[in-house]
Amino acid sequence: MAIVERATVRSGIEVRSAGGVLVAGLALIWGSNFLWIKVALGAFSPVQLTVARMVLGALVLLVVVAVRRERLPRGVGVWGHLVVAALVANAVPYLLFAVGETRVDSGVAGALNATTPLWTLLFGRVRLAGRRVAGLVLGFGGALAIFAPWSAGAIDTLGALYCLLAAVSYGLSYQYLSRFLAPRDLSPTVLSAGQLVAASGLTALALPLDTAGVPGWAPGPWAALAVLGVVGTGLAFVVNYALIRSEGAVGASVVTYLVPVASVGLGFVVLGETLPAWTVAGVAGVLAGVWLSRSRRLGE
Template identity: 50%
Template sequence: MGGGPWAVPRLGVLALLWGSTFLWIKVTLEGLSPAQVTVARCALGAAALVVACRWAGHRLPRDRATWGRLVVAAFFCNALPFALFSVGQRTVDSGVAGVLNATTPLWSVLLGVALGTERAPRPVRLTGLLLGFVGVLTIFAPWGRAGLVSVDSLAILGAAASYAVGFAWMGRELAGRGGPRRR
């Protein structure tokens, strides 16, 4: 396995952070509304990014066009999915929310093919996507739980699809437009 001696611990920390997100949303919803959770997540994330940017010696963009693109990306990759996850997790278990979030790559390929930014998947990739879909469906098992397919579950699926829209937008409007500038 590549990546040096810190690859496995870094992967473990990443899995812990991403894997626990849905648990923390569920816990936070005990005292805050979905809107408050969304605003708090966005504000804390933006503050962390500004601090990281400053610490690395980068400056924020200065032109309106870049900020406009960033606002659209932030809406589809942060604000909208954070709101939909918070709304959905009022009744959906955090484990199920995590599994439904795993549909993001499926939405990404479907959206890419629909928009023409991606060719139809080759057989090997199509097989992988279908296996992924079957895996998510098997874990989700809507046929085995009454009431599991609900508006709240659909909100979580919408959050996963929103990430796909955001990724497509960033690929088209932000990627390759120059990296961060030093101060």
């Protein structure tokens, strides 16, 4: 019995460790996405940017699926769920964030993105222990402290609303993916590829309505688009599906709390940006909130 108990504890530690690695990796990838979006908007319209990153992400994953000799789903029911998932997890929030960042700073967009776990919790209507709820609230407060959007001067209300609605859509998507797609006997790569193929088709429908001209050539925006599509969209969604399977909807969504931590950390290490006292306090709050919200003793 003691051997079984030790094996069970060891297994639980390994699962938590793997989940932690996925959370950290995805936070690092997504933490830079708002920067790539801002840079890419220098040459692309929001619609062009959204379509291009979807297509790039889909192409990368289709190549991976082919190399691994896997197949895309064939059932009509699965594709129906993939289309809905593509709408709420990709097409709608990606476009809203791109439009929003034409009016607000990337920091404000990142802070509003940090409301995602709260929306995930609301849509899930699940019972959580008090400590886990406290962790979600603490993490959100820490994310706000990191970006301190109130110190950036007047914030464009409409731009902020676009970003907030994108976070709402993300929250809904976590619950939808967790319920209808993640439990299926399909690899995260196959599910991600199918979803991004569907998202590419959905967003392409908006191209005839876009009044922007042909994107101009500038190395910065095109490089930012390449990173955003290949890494920040394609590879990131494979990790996202794996995380939802191992952590559940609410547990996986707390990665958005670490996104500002990654963003601020990259700015400090790469760009030599300063770290005000409230930013350091915000990082501490985020880490404490994530620890509370991910505690296995608290249940889902």
